[in-house]
Amino acid sequence: MTSHNQSYANDANPLDWMIETQDGDPLRALLALMERLRDPLRGCPWDKAQSFASIAPYTIEEAYEVMDAIQRGDMADLKAELGDLLFQVVFHAQIAREAGVFDFAEVAGALVAKMVRRHPHVFGDGALGAGESRAQTWESLKAQERAQKGAHSVLDDIPLALPALMRADKLTRRAARIGFDWPDTDAVLEKLEEEKQELAQARAEGDAAHVQEEYGDLLFVMANLGRKLGLDPEEALRQANAKFERRFRAIEAMAAAKGSAGQLPLAELEALWAAVKAAE
Numbered sequence: 001m002t003s004h005n006q007s008y009a010n011d012a013n014p015l016d017w018m019i020e021t022q023d024g025d026p027l028r029a030l031l032a033l034m035e036r037l038r039d040p041l042r043g044c045p046w047d048k049a050q051s052f053a054s055i056a057p058y059t060i061e062e063a064y065e066v067m068d069a070i071q072r073g074d075m076a077d078l079k080a081e082l083g084d085l086l087f088q089v090v091f092h093a094q095i096a097r098e099a100g101v102f103d104f105a106e107v108a109g110a111l112v113a114k115m116v117r118r119h120p121h122v123f124g125d126g127a128l129g130a131g132e133s134r135a136q137t138w139e140s141l142k143a144q145e146r147a148q149k150g151a152h153s154v155l156d157d158i159p160l161a162l163p164a165l166m167r168a169d170k171l172t173r174r175a176a177r178i179g180f181d182w183p184d185t186d187a188v189l190e191k192l193e194e195e196k197q198e199l200a201q202a203r204a205e206g207d208a209a210h211v212q213e214e215y216g217d218l219l220f221v222m223a224n225l226g227r228k229l230g231l232d233p234e235e236a237l238r239q240a241n242a243k244f245e246r247r248f249r250a251i252e253a254m255a256a257a258k259g260s261a262g263q264l265p266l267a268e269l270e271a272l273w274a275a276v277k278a279a280e
Contacts, residue, residue, distance in 0.1 A: 169233055
């Protein structure tokens with residue numbers, strides 16, 4: 001076996017060296033790799049300079065790249081992106097270990113304990129009752145955990161960093177648990193019309209701050225409408241984005257024969273859009 005003190009800079013495959021030194025365990029090798037990257041003397045200057053806050057945006061980005069790979073059905077890319085996301089977890093855990101607050105083993109242990117606790121119908125004798133859904137049991141257990149943490153509001157622990165539409169959906173789902181909700185979808189549609197009128201009034205007044213406020217209210221109601229329709233607003237908007245991108249790229253391809261899309265008048269672009277839409 002290669003000595004732990006031997007540099008692997010000249011090895012044919014540094015990964016093989018790393019795994020070998022950790023008794024063939026890739027996870028232990030990953031933890032050792034992260035520790036080496038953060039080593040005060042031999043580590044990477046960039047990795048050593050990072051903090052929870054500085055790498056948080058990368059953590060979010062990697063989660064979205066996992067979702068992108070799933071949506072594209074690219075399993076090879078999904079494997080790679082899951083690895084990148086795991087690296088982010090290990091990165092945070094290493095920073096916490098250095099600060100003496102927790103380590104990766106504690107992260108994994110706490111996760112296992114939480115999942116066992118939230119699945120009494122699997123790991124205990126808490127079989128689901130008649131008419132009780134898995135989601136109801138899950139939410140009930142999460143509510144108990146929030147109460148144990150000293151939560152004072154049903155809205156506590158909804159992350160501020162969530163995408164705004166997703167957070168709007170979660171906020172209103174929580175409020176709906178105590179009955180603060182529109183009675184049906186038609187009521188939300190009526191509220192939508194009301195907000196559209198208020199936005200129009202704000203525009204007429206020429207008050208930019210008021211326009212933004214009313215526009216936000218309109219988006220918030222749209223998130224509620226998605227919830228009432230059983231739709232995920234983030235997923236719906238992602239699909240709309242993908243549809244627009246697909247059609248616009250088709251317009252660009254069709255316009256290339258006449259020069260470029262940027263050289264065509266709006267009327268021609270709209271005609272191309274209609275043609276692409278009809279073709280789909």
